Amino acid sequence: xxxxxxxxxxxxxxxxxxxxxxxxxxxxxxxxxxxxxxxxxxxxxxxxxxxxxxxxxxxxxxxxxxxxxxxxxxxxxxxxxxxxxxxxxxxxxxxxxxxxxxxxxxxxxxxxxxxxxxxxxxxxxxxxxxxxxxxxxxxxxxxxxxxxxxxxxxxxxxxxxxxxxxxxxxxxxxxxxxxxxxxxxxxxxxxxxxxxxxxxxxxxxxxxxxxxxxxxxxxxxxxxxxxxxxxx
Amino acid sequence: xxxxxxxxxxxxxxxxxxxxxxxxxxxxxxxxxxxxxxxxxxxxxxxxxxxxxxxxxxxxxxxxxxxxxxxxxxxxxxxxxxxxxxxxxxxxxxxxxxxxxxxxxxxxxxxxxxxxxxxxxxxxxxxxxxxxxxxxxxxxxxxxxxxxxxxxxxxxxxxxxxxxxxxxxxxxxxxxxxxxxxxxxxxxxxxxxxxxxxxxxxxxxxxxxxxxxxxxxxxxxxxxxxxxxxxxxxxxxxxxxxxxxxxxxxxxxxxxxxxxxxxxxx
Numbered sequence: 001x002x003x004x005x006x007x008x009x010x011x012x013x014x015x016x017x018x019x020x021x022x023x024x025x026x027x028x029x030x031x032x033x034x035x036x037x038x039x040x041x042x043x044x045x046x047x048x049x050x051x052x053x054x055x056x057x058x059x060x061x062x063x064x065x066x067x068x069x070x071x072x073x074x075x076x077x078x079x080x081x082x083x084x085x086x087x088x089x090x091x092x093x094x095x096x097x098x099x100x101x102x103x104x105x106x107x108x109x110x111x112x113x114x115x116x117x118x119x120x121x122x123x124x125x126x127x128x129x130x131x132x133x134x135x136x137x138x139x140x141x142x143x144x145x146x147x148x149x150x151x152x153x154x155x156x157x158x159x160x161x162x163x164x165x166x167x168x169x170x171x172x173x174x175x176x177x178x179x180x181x182x183x184x185x186x187x188x189x190x191x192x193x194x195x196x197x198x199x200x201x202x203x204x205x206x207x208x209x210x211x212x213x214x215x216x217x218x219x220x221x222x223x224x225x226x227x228x229x230x231x232x
Numbered sequence: 233x234x235x236x237x238x239x240x241x242x243x244x245x246x247x248x249x250x251x252x253x254x255x256x257x258x259x260x261x262x263x264x265x266x267x268x269x270x271x272x273x274x275x276x277x278x279x280x281x282x283x284x285x286x287x288x289x290x291x292x293x294x295x296x297x298x299x300x301x302x303x304x305x306x307x308x309x310x311x312x313x314x315x316x317x318x319x320x321x322x323x324x325x326x327x328x329x330x331x332x333x334x335x336x337x338x339x340x341x342x343x344x345x346x347x348x349x350x351x352x353x354x355x356x357x358x359x360x361x362x363x364x365x366x367x368x369x370x371x372x373x374x375x376x377x378x379x380x381x382x383x384x385x386x387x388x389x390x391x392x393x394x395x396x397x398x399x400x401x402x403x404x405x406x407x408x409x410x411x412x413x414x415x416x417x418x419x420x421x422x423x424x425x426x427x428x429x430x431x432x433x434x435x436x437x438x439x440x441x442x443x444x445x446x447x448x449x450x451x452x453x454x455x456x457x458x459x460x461x462x463x464x465x466x467x468x469x470x471x472x473x474x475x476x477x478x479x480x481x482x483x484x485x486x487x488x489x490x491x492x493x494x495x496x497x498x
Binding site for chain 2: 008009010014018019020021022023024026027028032034035036037041042044045046058060098100101104108222223224225226227228229230231
């Protein structure tokens with residue numbers, strides 16, 4: 001039985017364009033990103049972190065910013081299995097899912113992890129935009145480990161020449177890394193989330209890849225122990 | 233060294249030897265053979281069961297929400313991911329696009345917030361036209377966009393027309409939030425010229441069932457999964473034709489070609 005021609009709002013309603021719009025990457029065999037020839041120019045003169053910066057910001061970083069951004073990515077990258085985002089990727093792998101599905105889980109976890117981190121620091125970004133008020137106390141270093149990280153971050157940044165004035169407030173590890181991203185120009189929430197997610201995604205993927213599928217017997221199924229209750 | 237036990241409370245479920253628990257119910261003894269998929273879905277979101285009459289309203293919502301044309305954006309993205317050949321990642325991608333989105337099931341949650349705000353302001357005055365008019369006009373003065381109103385590409389939301397028939401057939405059109413929706417809609421229509429959409433109708437029906445705003449969003453989302461699954465199943469079986477469009481179908485409007493500073497200096 002043939003289907004009669006059907007009519008609806010998308011047949012005789014508003015006019016839509018007939019082509020997609022590309023704004024960042026040119027389609028075709030020799031791609032350009034924001035105008036730069038990837039294969040003939042960027043691949044010869046820049047690092048992957050510079051391409052990432054270009055993709056997110058629309059412009060190549062200066063040498064100082066490039067070094068600062070690389071330091072930020074490096075410090076952000078390690079996310080152990082103690083974190084829910086990486087833990088979830090490992091559990092996906094454990095389930096015997098195809099590796100790419102575990103990568104997808106890792107990507108969702110990394111994105112949610114980034115969103116939560118940025119959201120929890122809303123007040124910090126307000127201070128960074130207008131540092132005339134007192135620094136929010138809850139973003140100060142909480143312990144010796146935070147201070148040690150801060151010291152290592154300052155050492156890593158020292159050769160770059162990048163100024164991150166907020167570090168003088170002795171912030172927590174997370175706050176310090178967000179200050180660094182802010183200092184290299186990532187000031188919009190979406191860009192911060194994207195950079196954090198992309199920096200952290202490989203940790204989740206890597207930890208999943210080294211887990212053996214269906215290795216259920218070696219997984220701590222009662223960590224945590226879920227206490228079932230029927231009380232309202 | 234023994235570690236302190238980390239515990240996390242759950243009301244959802246427990247795996248037993250011969251019987252399992254789900255939100256306080258024995259799965260085999262109480263649910264199997266007695267509960268429907270809709271009832272289980274409701275139980276999953278609300279943590280409690282609803283009567284069969286209430287579940288029938290949920291079924292009405294699921295059926296009348298079934299607008300599954302693959303050109304609709306969230307379904308289109310499922311279709312695009314399915315072009316790589318897998319089914320569930322494509323369905324998951326669609327699901328991922330729903331929470332807090334401007335279109336899709338979360339509009340029900342946002343609309344429920346609007347209705348609750350009107351309910352708090354109007355109180356028992358829903359039948360007093362001047363009271364409703366004053367509250368709604370003040371709200372419209374403060375809000376350019378109002379969740380639950382506006383129907384892209386057509387004058388009215390045909391899903392709401394069909395759903396209203398279901399609500400009337402079940403004798404629920406005089407319930408508190410449905411009446412409130414109608415009262416508010418008459419003012420929005422007069423002031424803005426926009427019609428209520430299915431989002432606020434679902435919100436009204438679900439608030440009348442006792443759901444919270446977040447439950448409205450979650451249950452609405454659950455009731456729309458069949459559409460994502462349909463496109464994921466069909467799309468993954470259709471092969472690679474959507475994987476890459478010919479370049480002639482893409483207009484580039486970004487930066488003109490340029491050389492990097494390092495290439496220029498090299």
